[in-house]
Amino acid sequence: MALSKRHISKEEVEHVAWLARLELSEEEKELYTQQFNDILDYFQKLNELDTEGVPPTLHVLELVNVFRKDEVKPSLPPEEALANAPRKRGRFFEAPRIL
Amino acid sequence: MKIGLEIHCQLTSLKTKLFCGCSSDYRGKTPNTFVCPVCLGLPGSLPVLNEKAVELAVMVALALNCEVAPQTFFVRKNYFYPDMPKNFQISQYDVGGSIAIASGGWVGFLVGKTRKTVRLRRIHLEEDPGKLFYHGTIDTSPYTLVDYNRAGIALLEIVTEPELEAPAEARAFLQKLRSILEHLGVSDGGLEGAMRCDANISIEGGGRVEVKNISSFKDVERALTFEIVRQRDLLKKGVKIQTETRHWDDVRRTTLSLRVKEEEQDYRYFLEPDLTPVRISQEMVELLRSRMPELPDARKERFLKAYGLPEYDAEVLTSDRAMADFFEECAKLYDKPKAVANWLMGDVLQCLHSLEVDIDQAKLAPQYLAEMLKLMDRGDISIKIAKKVLWEVMKHGKSPSTVVREKDWWRITDLQTLEGYIAQVFKEYPKAVEDALVDEKTIHYLIGKTMEATGGKADPELTNALIRKKLSQMKKGS
């Protein structure tokens, strides 16, 4: 059924893209909505599998308590910290305005 | 009215940040000099957890009567903002089997003379974002400047249940919390921005309003009071209070609506794959418990027993670690603890408020207060002069005896000098002298005038005696 294939609507794609701070054109929204539905349709395959009572793999390794001592290490040389910034003002990174 | 608080307190006793070896001593430093690939969120960098931060968090949890989780995880809280190096914050949250480092707990404190207990929801570790600076104010600045020196500093978030019922209660709670953290030695609340607070408030018939960006305890009270007035005004006008997030503007002392960040359901929490779980064994908890210093409530009990202070005094003094320390230092040098407590809670506190300093930054040292009290005891200065001396000490940091000497504020005990002043007063106020001859109770007027004439330096008892003597001589003579 065509309807059951609709996992995600165009509006949801818009919302999720906003959460991810990705501007999309109208065509992209249309294309992605269609592609996402195809992909999610395939991902639904997971539902065939019974995972009742199965714990999630939070870490594939069984490592715990990996720590570092509270000891100071050198920071970046001042000129390197800002070297990659597209915009800077004095010793600051320049971010866009808030409002 | 229901008020809940989310307190973000920096673990200022750590030498380094939460996930990297950059120094945490960033205050007053050149912007972006205390940064490395990790805390700048450079591609490819990975976090490694500061062990001491976990230990301090467990100690705080124990001090606040929380339950420490046997296993805890870190998660990513995903949202965009220019102060965020990675546009996610490594934090802790109850999601997909992960839990915060501690839950439950409570803090008991005094509001005025009433005892109150507020319950805690949870405590968790997270990283501080960077600091934003504006050209002018946030709403007019054409750009935003970012300093990431603060980014990655270890923060402990303490979340209360919405059980506070007035702005003053919120402030009293925070004062006590600060005292506990300072007694533990984990956080110095006196450092700028070391303790910050988000407050949520709902008043009857309105939605929950969250106020963010409150950076001092004084401002918590101000911001909450502002919100209550604002919300009540709206309700009076029949406007419904919407659930929203507002920004506290500490310059203009108002709150403004700021729809900037995601809502709770949009944070997409998930386990931080670059960090391992933290297991906290019972042995580790007990070890840390055994290392914990004396906390305010225990100290209060000791103050009751060792110094014989009333409960109220003991509670007030121990609600501020520096105050309690000051008290004990002073009580070592001067053996009337109640007098020390009275002065601290009275005149000293008043001076501190008007000078806007904390006791540990004030120019008054414990030995100065002790010295001043001794000067009073010896009769060298009167209580009235003592209050003036205190001000001078607090302003200039000179010792009380230096102040008294320089100002020539010694008590006048010389009979001849005093008699001279009294004779002058009698001459100036003949009517008062007549009254006093008829009604002995009015003698106080003459004593007061004599004290005034000597600038408060006259020995009051001696003055009293001399005036009485003079009056009775006059009676005899008439």
Added chain:
Amino acid sequence: MEPYKLGAWEISQKIRNRELTARECIVSFLSRIDSLEPKVKAYVSVLREAVLKKAEKIDKKVKRGERVGMLAGVAVAVKDNICTKGVKTTCASKILENFVPPYDATVVERIEAEDGIVIGKTNMDEFAMGSSTETSYFGPTRNPWDLSRVPGGSSGGSAAAVSAQEAPLALGSDTGGSIRCPASFCGVVGLKPTYGLVSRYGLIAYANSLEQIGPLARGTYDCALLLSVIGGYDERDSTSVNRAPRDYTRSLGKDLRGLKVGVLRELIGLGTDEAVVKAVLECASKLEEMGALCQEISLPVLSYALPAYYLIAMSEASSNLARYDGVRYGYRTEVDLDWNQVFSKSRREGFGAEVKRRIILGTYALSAGYYDRFFLKSLKVATLIKRSFEKAFQQVDVLLAPTMPLLPFRLGEKIDNPLALYMCDVDTVPVNLAGLPAVSFPCGFHQGLPIGAQVIAPPFREDLALQVSFAYEQAAAFKGRTPTL
């Protein structure tokens, strides 16, 4: 013989024995690169001057009789998602086009500590998201065996460089097959290490919980050599496992008698190209001839690995790639608007289509309401997959399967159908979900195109996987075959 034709071990031996200078070697590779790059396009950048200086330094050391490292004078091509101090590291993305890391990845430090020379940064699918190296902002890399075909991905540049003898060794990263897929398509050996064996510090993250940096080489010995250099504990990576360092070349040459090999039925099943199935089964027979005991093993749950892998990878990626907002580094849009719009536009203009697709889908999968259905479910499936491998390893020592279900396809053939491209990873992703090591090695040719088989081993048994690969390689009829370019 031209030095570029030599393997890594031979090069370092000859330099140590003063039969060759490091400079000669580097010059040989640089001229090989100059003549082939217009066709192959394996590199994003080549470090012409720096490498000569480094080579001369090594030559001086040799001259003075000082000790030189295991990789003395060996050129190593490094995938462009591995940070190199002072050298652009782009992830083949416009958003990082001008990013110059102020630090070296741990693996790069280790290579240089052994006197290896990073000769260039290799092309890849943008942010390692792809299986064909076609999503690169700088354009696709070509398969040296057939320039009209893809080299596989995402470490396509690394595999092509090694295959075309533009470097004897390369580093790739494998999140869901990104080392093994191009190794298979380009007819070279590529190893995906056990999760936690190689430090990820300095690897620009795509999906942290799944990926590892690993070696690519034309032969198993060189692959083992590079793994020995880069493997081992690193305190800067919390997920790095603290184990004693190991020389993986030592186990090579052991015979296969008695070794139990499980042939994974699901992965040679429906949908796999017949030529691939044939080659892998022939490989199994060959191993049997050499004394291995082959049996078929069925792990039905592996057919759920692909969606689980994509959901986990996309979810982590959506978060990992949030940092590219144009404030601290990377591309920033020219327009002056508020931060939300500047971020949204910078990211729109800076990321390619596939990256955006994965970011949005990953954001969706982590969203409230979908988290349990997609993300959490996938983590549970990962548990089942890990368990089924554990069970299999109670019966056999290693598992054998095709690396890719198909032969290298033509450029542009699949790029417009994301799902079809995802499906290519069906045989490689289970290993990443279970954190296992696997080595892909050439197991045959079909119409001039290489076919790869992978040996999957229990955690930290890279030695076993390499032992099988090495033994097969020694016996293979096509030993030493290289593409004609």
